[in-house]
Amino acid sequence: MQAFTTLDSAVIPLDRANVDTDAIIPKQFLKTIERQGLGQFLFFDWRYRDGDLSDPNPDFVLNRVDLQGAQVLLAQQNFGCGSSREHAPWALADYGIRAAIAPSFADIFANNCVQNGILLITLQQETIDTLFLAARAAPLQVHIDLAAQELHSADGQHYSFDIAPGAKHKLLNGLDDIQMTLAHADAIRAFEAERRRQMPWLFREVQHG
Amino acid sequence: MTAQTLYDKLWEQHRILSEEDGRTLLYIDRHLLHEVTSPQAFSGLRAAGRKLWRVDANIATADHNVPTTDRAAGIADATSRLQVETLDRNCAEFGVEEYGMLDRRQGIVHVIAPEQGLTLPGMTVVCGDSHTATHGALGALAFGIGTTEVEHVLATQCLWARKSKNMRVWVDGTLPQGVTAKDLVLAIIGQIGTAGGTGHAIEFAGPGIEALSVEGRMTVCNMAIEAGARSGMVAPDAKTFAYLQGRPHAPQGDDWERAVAFWQTLHSDSDAQFDREIRIDASQLLPQVTWGTSPEMVLSVDAKVPDPAAAPDPVRREAWTRALEYMGLQAGTPISEIAVDKVFIGSCTNARIEDLRAAAEIVRGKRKADSVKAVLVVPGSGLVKAQAEAEGLDEIFRQAGFEWREPGCSMCLAMNADRLEPGERCAATSNRNFEGRQGAGGRTHLVSPAMAAAAAIAGHFVDLRRWHG
Ligand code: SF4
Numbered sequence: 001m002q003a004f005t006t007l008d009s010a011v012i013p014l015d016r017a018n019v020d021t022d023a024i025i026p027k028q029f030l031k032t033i034e035r036q037g038l039g040q041f042l043f044f045d046w047r048y049r050d051g052d053l054s055d056p057n058p059d060f061v062l063n064r065v066d067l068q069g070a071q072v073l074l075a076q077q078n079f080g081c082g083s084s085r086e087h088a089p090w091a092l093a094d095y096g097i098r099a100a101i102a103p104s105f106a107d108i109f110a111n112n113c114v115q116n117g118i119l120l121i122t123l124q125q126e127t128i129d130t131l132f133l134a135a136r137a138a139p140l141q142v143h144i145d146l147a148a149q150e151l152h153s154a155d156g157q158h159y160s161f162d163i164a165p166g167a168k169h170k171l172l173n174g175l176d177d178i179q180m181t182l183a184h185a186d187a188i189r190a191f192e193a194e195r196r197r198q199m200p201w202l203f204r205e206v207q208h209g
Numbered sequence: 210m211t212a213q214t215l216y217d218k219l220w221e222q223h224r225i226l227s228e229e230d231g232r233t234l235l236y237i238d239r240h241l242l243h244e245v246t247s248p249q250a251f252s253g254l255r256a257a258g259r260k261l262w263r264v265d266a267n268i269a270t271a272d273h274n275v276p277t278t279d280r281a282a283g284i285a286d287a288t289s290r291l292q293v294e295t296l297d298r299n300c301a302e303f304g305v306e307e308y309g310m311l312d313r314r315q316g317i318v319h320v321i322a323p324e325q326g327l328t329l330p331g332m333t334v335v336c337g338d339s340h341t342a343t344h345g346a347l348g349a350l351a352f353g354i355g356t357t358e359v360e361h362v363l364a365t366q367c368l369w370a371r372k373s374k375n376m377r378v379w380v381d382g383t384l385p386q387g388v389t390a391k392d393l394v395l396a397i398i399g400q401i402g403t404a405g406g407t408g409h410a411i412e413f414a415g416p417g418i419e420a421l422s423v424e425g426r427m428t429v430c431n432m433a434i435e436a437g438a439r440s441g442m443v444a445p446d447a448k449t450f451a452y453l454q455g456r457p458h459a460p461q462g463d464d465w466e467r468a469v470a471f472w473q474t475l476h477s478d479s480d481a482q483f484d485r486e487i488r489i490d491a492s493q494l495l496p497q498v499t500w501g502t503s504p505e506m507v508l509s510v511d512a513k514v515p516d517p518a519a520a521p522d523p524v525r526r527e528a529w530t531r532a533l534e535y536m537g538l539q540a541g542t543p544i545s546e547i548a549v550d551k552v553f554i555g556s557c558t559n560a561r562i563e564d565l566r567a568a569a570e571i572v573r574g575k576r577k578a579d580s581v582k583a584v585l586v587v588p589g590s591g592l593v594k595a596q597a598e599a600e601g602l603d604e605i606f607r608q609a610g611f612e613w614r615e616p617g618c619s620m621c622l623a624m625n626a627d628r629l630e631p632g633e634r635c636a637a638t639s640n641r642n643f644e645g646r647q648g649a650g651g652r653t654h655l656v657s658p659a660m661a662a663a664a665a666i667a668g669h670f671v672d673l674r675r676w677h678g
Contacts, residue, residue, distance in 0.1 A: 033248035177357070177369075184367075
């Protein structure tokens, strides 16, 4: 997984509360066999007119010309609520979103984001309001420093944010659950060797037909 | 050493390490894969440049999406085809053994693993599918997992888990004639409810369980998840060993002797403590039929559809009212007067050879009622199908006007072309009667294979004890 250290980007101000995972990625896109490729369907119902990929809705913030390539989402409270689908962070990550800032995030969604290398920054509602105000008219550049737990915005403001130590360690080092488990590889191997010795019948030759 | 339950033993035997917060790293012996929940796990591995930790622990088959009609014609639906082809491609790339759509050993993942001896007592068995509990019938610790966990098992051969509580369902007596393992598990769910086993691992024990065949025990453990438990299990015994001996992946020679000696230790100690225990008397049971949209909405065949006004609490009154409306049923209607449009005999609950024999026994020399539009018999695996054909069961079904199909999940979840039309009523041997499970607007009544077969002949549910066709 890509490590998250610092990030410089404009913010995408998505001024809606309770954005659920069905809005982030509608259920018709869950039949996919890949994690990749969902970015084009991110916020599908808001982003395109009449579900037509060739007809972007100019009123939707993701389609703003001056925000193309932006990697930070600015959102309102309870972002990511609803179904537990991991397709939501997959879609955000595939689009290129690396961090989101909001007054609060839904639980399972927050968990899924950490698994997928997306930094979630929770700030006070007043701070969020200030950022929305600054970001509305023209792109607002921010600098995020995860190690220092700081956010600097181009209008000269500095904010610090909290993050659970486990999640910070994971993001800073670009570790996923598998990598964290593989830190125990020796213990797994030793356990497995003992098992093979005691119960060789649990191990078999692989056949290819 | 303190007394242990079977679950305690299986847990301890697979515990690599535990963290302070109670998370335990468990070693996984067997990982079963199918086409629906594995694609993102494989692509995750690919993206990270990872290999499988232990290739030989994995086995794959395509079951959910495969057509049950002419296989040579391929899969018509494009998304289904893509999922099946993706599984083939992933297995080839990562070296996983796969029973592909045209392999004789192909079938429902929970039917083929025990059949091949790939599930053994004392194992941990996982699969991206909630009905993995089935494998507990052989004395394994088996449970369903999500796609992220599938990827984790592929890459590490381990899972992080928290221990469940111990629950025992003690079955006294033995089942009367015409009453089967399916009726038993439906009655258990009717008694404890769909949340009755939540947070627990259920051990099924007692004379009524010992009297069941190994296949019958699979039917019971299969539905542990419908009682809210992620895993169900039965202590292995002489029947288990006899079932396994000689299967392709069962131990042989000296290994067999050593294995059996070890397997004999896999039972709850006589003074083991359970957090929860319930009892049921098998000898008092009648054939069961679900009337609603949850497996706990179940009654004996001689009962009448319940009146929501008599529900024990407001929550259930609301649920019953909604269920009756969805099911198109009137309170007070005798279960035996409910007429069915279609019949489905299949699924990982009831598509093994004994199930087909029980259905054929009822059907022999009879024909389906004209009012019944279709009867699908879908064997659980290619080998079950071959065995049934060797015994002439397929002929019995065909002569009765039933359709004899290729193995797969089929109308259990209607991901392929087999499904109910809106409003159609079905007697099904599967495990879920949720709204829309067998097709949008479809109405499912869960029953045993014998009850389903009888409903196909009579056109409505019948009390097998009194019915002579
Ligand atoms: S038969 Fe039904 S319950 Fe069993 S694995 Fe297939 S879809 Fe799931």
